[in-house]
Amino acid sequence: MAPSKLNSTDSCGNGDASFSCSQPDNGLNDSLSLFHSEKAVQELLQQNLIQGTDDHLIEFSEALRTVAKALRRAAEGKASAQAEAAEWKRRYELERERNLRLQRKENSPEEHNDDFNEERTENSTNQSVLSSHINKKSENCCTNEICSHEILRDGETDSDSKMIQNRMMRKASFKLSWCCKSENSDQHKHDVVSFERGNITTAGRSSRQISLKWGSNPQTVLIMTKPNSTSVQILCADMVRWLKEHKRLNIYVEPRVRGELLTESSYFNFVQTWKDDEEILLLHAKVDIVVTLGGDGTVLWVASMFKGPVPPIVPFSLGSLGFMTPFYSQHYRDSLDSILKGPISITLRHRLQCHVIRDAATDEVETEEPILVLNEVTIDRGISSFLTNLECYCDNSFVTCVQGDGLILSTTSGSTAYSLAAGGSMVHPQVPGILFTPICPHSLSFRPLILPEHVTIRVQVPFNSRSPAWASFDGKDRKQLKPGDVLVCSMAPWPVPTACQVDSTNDFLHSIHEGLHWNLRKTQSFDGPRDQ
Ligand SMILES: NC(=O)c1ccc[n+]([C@@H]2O[C@H](COP(=O)([O-])OP(=O)(O)OC[C@H]3O[C@@H](n4cnc5c(N)ncnc54)[C@H](O)[C@@H]3O)[C@@H](O)[C@H]2O)c1
Numbered sequence: 001m002a003p004s005k006l007n008s009t010d011s012c013g014n015g016d017a018s019f020s021c022s023q024p025d026n027g028l029n030d031s032l033s034l035f036h037s038e039k040a041v042q043e044l045l046q047q048n049l050i051q052g053t054d055d056h057l058i059e060f061s062e063a064l065r066t067v068a069k070a071l072r073r074a075a076e077g078k079a080s081a082q083a084e085a086a087e088w089k090r091r092y093e094l095e096r097e098r099n100l101r102l103q104r105k106e107n108s109p110e111e112h113n114d115d116f117n118e119e120r121t122e123n124s125t126n127q128s129v130l131s132s133h134i135n136k137k138s139e140n141c142c143t144n145e146i147c148s149h150e151i152l153r154d155g156e157t158d159s160d161s162k163m164i165q166n167r168m169m170r171k172a173s174f175k176l177s178w179c180c181k182s183e184n185s186d187q188h189k190h191d192v193v194s195f196e197r198g199n200i201t202t203a204g205r206s207s208r209q210i211s212l213k214w215g216s217n218p219q220t221v222l223i224m225t226k227p228n229s230t231s232v233q234i235l236c237a238d239m240v241r242w243l244k245e246h247k248r249l250n251i252y253v254e255p256r257v258r259g260e261l262l263t264e265s266s267y268f269n270f271v272q273t274w275k276d277d278e279e280i281l282l283l284h285a286k287v288d289i290v291v292t293l294g295g296d297g298t299v300l301w302v303a304s305m306f307k308g309p310v311p312p313i314v315p316f317s318l319g320s321l322g323f324m325t326p327f328y329s330q331h332y333r334d335s336l337d338s339i340l341k342g343p344i345s346i347t348l349r350h351r352l353q354c355h356v357i358r359d360a361a362t363d364e365v366e367t368e369e370p371i372l373v374l375n376e377v378t379i380d381r382g383i384s385s386f387l388t389n390l391e392c393y394c395d396n397s398f399v400t401c402v403q404g405d406g407l408i409l410s411t412t413s414g415s416t417a418y419s420l421a422a423g424g425s426m427v428h429p430q431v432p433g434i435l436f437t438p439i440c441p442h443s444l445s446f447r448p449l450i451l452p453e454h455v456t457i458r459v460q461v462p463f464n465s466r467s468p469a470w471a472s473f474d475g476k477d478r479k480q481l482k483p484g485d486v487l488v489c490s491m492a493p494w495p496v497p498t499a500c501q502v503d504s505t506n507d508f509l510h511s512i513h514e515g516l517h518w519n520l521r522k523t524q525s526f527d528g529p530r531d532q
């Protein structure tokens, strides 16, 4: 056998060995140590080759490589099956949730007949009830509306009787609609593609500007602030006072902020908060809008707090860049006035749902909770000085093997953040898609991709990877991915609705001009340079 065969393993570790060997009884976890032994044998072989060829050692090495390859294939199969199981579980849970909702509707038919302008009624039930309000006739919905919306009623009595505002609340109803100035006919509004008379045409598309109209007045506002900023603290206290005295709203803040307000004055005793993570999970059922005071990081923080549906967010800019924060804090009264009246233009920002599946996990129970990201999930080399080696699949197709500093899987909202710095395109946040952007790839031809929104992406750290990789979610919560671990990523069903200053497109263009100085250049003229 030619000595060159020893080096025939490709960059993904797929050698072309032709010897067959029966698979040993030891499990997948032993494959790593096998690789180490293989490496040691290979080094030994190379030394020997300089002096002379030892056919037996070469044969042994080839056999080892074949075994390792078989083990790797088995592990890949396992990862793929786990990813599929996770995806089915997700679908099952969504379907179950939908069925439960339908069942509830059937049990309380009067809920169906709710008009969007219905009066608020105090709810005396002791449980949060999720009910879907739909218009009586489906025709009423077809004028480009998202026909149903969920109203979450909270009848829970708060255990803390000191809270003054502990009366039962009902979330304000609202409806979302797509704006279509030029269309008169309602036909096919909801058919994305129609095949009439053999012609393929597209009609309604979800990426159009969305408008939110309140059906009843919003009652409860959550104010989230970036920490350690005196100007934010001052603004927050002012806003709370104004919302209470002029708008008669219930106000929620974080426990930290409630403490800060009470240190300032006992006047703020009416402000509500939560005690633990379980209460945070119920917040979306109580809150009509979320106001953020900070930069993009505060919007990301709020998004990460809501692990399911997210109330509309009104982001005020008090950061350095503020790409996703179009509202000016100095005009907050006017802005909140018009937001509380509605209608509001909304950018529905898609999120990615990420599952880490451990190779070491032996059953479903050990599967980690999914993590939702608004910007991106990054898989990088962390502190390791080795290249990352990541095998990437899109649904069941192999995409590529990333060898470089890492990979960014980004939403279109995140396209102007880390992905942009790594050479990805800037994409309008309403475009549904997943950006696949390598970080410093060690290859001249590795350009970024944009994949459609319906795909599931699987990134695996191969068993022969020289080091573990690290995943981080919106720049936080770093998790180590050991060889054999997999990250599965798909579009989450719960987008983040953010209010627009003007509309999605205007706000996006404003941000890239003002925030990033996109395409700023002196205009050419005959008389020398002139300002643009
Ligand atoms: N090389 C880079 O550009 C780089 C490196 C690490 C992280 N990041 C980004 O930082 C984000 C975390 O933000 P943070 O505020 O918590 O951390 P941070 O305080 O480190 O701020 C990062 C910067 O990114 C900006 N930013 C965040 N999201 C953005 C978006 N969608 N569009 C445009 N700019 C955006 C912020 O305004 C801020 O100026 C991560 O999600 C990641 O996208 C960027």
Ligand SMILES: Nc1ncnc2c1ncn2[C@@H]1O[C@H](COP(=O)(O)OP(=O)(O)OP(=O)(O)O)[C@@H](O)[C@H]1O
Pocket (backbone or CB within 6 Å): 224, 225, 226, 227, 254, 294, 295, 296, 297, 298, 299, 300, 301, 318, 319, 320, 321, 322, 323
């Ligand atoms: N409510 C919060 N609780 C804890 N941490 C928060 C909260 N809001 C924001 N942060 C964190 O504080 C940091 C700074 O926040 P933010 O990005 O909003 O301000 P900034 O850095 O001044 O603005 P910009 O991102 O525009 O430069 C971020 O890392 C963010 O994750």
